[in-house]
Amino acid sequence: MKIAKTIDEIRMIVTEATMFDKKVGFVPTMGALHAGHISLIKKAKQQCEFVVVSIFVNPTQFGPTEDLNKYPKPFDADIAICKSNGADAVFAPSAEEMYPERNLTWVNVEKLSEPLCGKSRPTHFRGVATVCAKLFNIVQPDIAFFGQKDAQQVIIIKRMVADLNMPMRIAVCPIVREPDGLAMSSRNKYLNAAERKDAPLLYASLQEAQLLINGGECKSAFITEQMKKILNISKLAEIDYISIVNADTLEEIEEIKGKVLIALAVKMPSARLIDNIMLDVE
Numbered sequence: 001m002k003i004a005k006t007i008d009e010i011r012m013i014v015t016e017a018t019m020f021d022k023k024v025g026f027v028p029t030m031g032a033l034h035a036g037h038i039s040l041i042k043k044a045k046q047q048c049e050f051v052v053v054s055i056f057v058n059p060t061q062f063g064p065t066e067d068l069n070k071y072p073k074p075f076d077a078d079i080a081i082c083k084s085n086g087a088d089a090v091f092a093p094s095a096e097e098m099y100p101e102r103n104l105t106w107v108n109v110e111k112l113s114e115p116l117c118g119k120s121r122p123t124h125f126r127g128v129a130t131v132c133a134k135l136f137n138i139v140q141p142d143i144a145f146f147g148q149k150d151a152q153q154v155i156i157i158k159r160m161v162a163d164l165n166m167p168m169r170i171a172v173c174p175i176v177r178e179p180d181g182l183a184m185s186s187r188n189k190y191l192n193a194a195e196r197k198d199a200p201l202l203y204a205s206l207q208e209a210q211l212l213i214n215g216g217e218c219k220s221a222f223i224t225e226q227m228k229k230i231l232n233i234s235k236l237a238e239i240d241y242i243s244i245v246n247a248d249t250l251e252e253i254e255e256i257k258g259k260v261l262i263a264l265a266v267k268m269p270s271a272r273l274i275d276n277i278m279l280d281v282e
Contacts, residue, residue, distance in 0.1 A: 001082065002089045007138050010091040014052065014139055017088070022049035026141030028132060031055040032072040032186035033081045036176040040145040043173050045086045052139050053082045054091040056098065061127030072189055091139065098134060107133045109156045109163075115250050116152045116243055116263055117274065128153055129160050136161075141168055149175045149183045151261055151276045155250065175275075177203065183275045190271040198234035202266055202275040205230040205242075209262050210277060218256045218281075220244040231266060240265035240272065247278055256281050 004010035014024055025048030027040045037053075044051040055078055062068040075092070082090050106126050113125035136144065146154045158170045176184045181203035182196075191199060205227040212223050224242050231237055245252050247259040256279075263276040 001079075001087055003079065004089060004091050005093060006097055007093065010052070010089065010138060013089050014050070017050040023143070024048060024139065024141045025051045026135070026139050026144045027051065027053045027087075028135050028144065028146075029053060029055055029078075030057045030071065030186065031078045032074060032189070033078045034176075034184045034186060034188075036147050036149065036184035038081060038085050039176050040147060040173055041082065041085045041087055043171065044143070044145045047143060047171070050088045051086065052089045052091060052141065053087045054093075054135055054139070056091070056093055056131070056135075057095075058098075058127060058131040059095050060099070060103065060130060061124050063121055063123060066121075067187075067190075072186060091135075098131070103130070106130050107160060107164075109160050112152070112156045112159055112250055115245065115252070116241060117265060118152070120240055120265075125153070125156055129156060132157050133160065133164070136166055136168060143169045143171050145171045145173060147175060148172055148278070149185065149275065151263055151278070152250065155248070181207075183273075185273065187271045187273070191268060192270060195236055195268040195270055198236055199268070199273060201231050201234055201237065202264060202273055205264065206262060206275060206277045209244075210279065213256055213279060213281060220252070220254050220256060223256070223262075227264070231264075236268055238267040240267055 002013050004013055025044030027044055029037055041053060057071050059068055107129040108126050109129050118125055154172050161170055180200040182199045208230055209223050209227055217223060227242050231239055242264045243252060244262050247261040260279045260281055261276055265272060265274045
């Protein structure tokens with residue numbers, strides 16, 4: 001496995017692979033790799049002959065009061081995970097390599113960036129879309145692999161790729177969960193024992209929503225209220241949002257029908273957690 005720290009290095013490595021007609025899979029990450037990331041690497045290995053993993057904590061997607069400086073960076077452990085799971089190359093640039101000057105060019109996917117997490121993190125998805133556009137331009141993959149946990153991010157990136165005619169495909173892989181249902185996240189490491197005990201309530205509330213819908217309930221307001229009751233069991237959790245939206249447009253819906261995304265964000269004292277489920281309702 002090769003490790004590249006510069007744009008020129010990773011471009012040369014990928015060019016060598018494509019000379020042998022190898023399909024390039026790409027897994028963009030911010031490091032602190034866990035079982036969810038491993039599932040993406042393995043899926044990429046199944047579909048592509050050459051797999052690149054990026055490890056880059058992107059400063060432009062963090063707000064001024066967010067956790068950029070304390071975001072976990074276990075680089076040696078991440079490299080070992082990439083190597084043991086079959087990655088062919090790791091691209092691990094510095095912030096100076098990715099942003100050598102003050103950035104003046106931004107990718108902003110309108111409308112899709114505004115609801116859900118965009119309400120409390122107004123500059124977040126501009127940073128995400130911009131760094132993904134840069135990474136896609138640098139690595140030039142055939143397929144990029146993302147996890148469904150970051151549902152809004154995935155929808156935004158898919159739209160960016162379509163709108164900008166990028167010659168690649170976005171593959172969306174299922175959420176990987178802890179045995180108690182908590183969605184895998186690098187930020188789970190922040191949780192103390194009491195917060196970790198309450199964290200599975202996010203998935204429990206989503207399961208309740210699915211049960212209600214399967215039982216014939218179609219009113220979003222009622223479902224949202226039942227989800228709140230479950231989340232409010234925790235004295236530590238502060239609900240940021242619970243939204244039931246059209247899975248393509250992210251517009252809120254009053255009645256459950258068609259392709260639906262049920263998404264929520266909860267602030268614990270130590271970390272902000274997100275989760276979601278996607279349903280296709282007749």
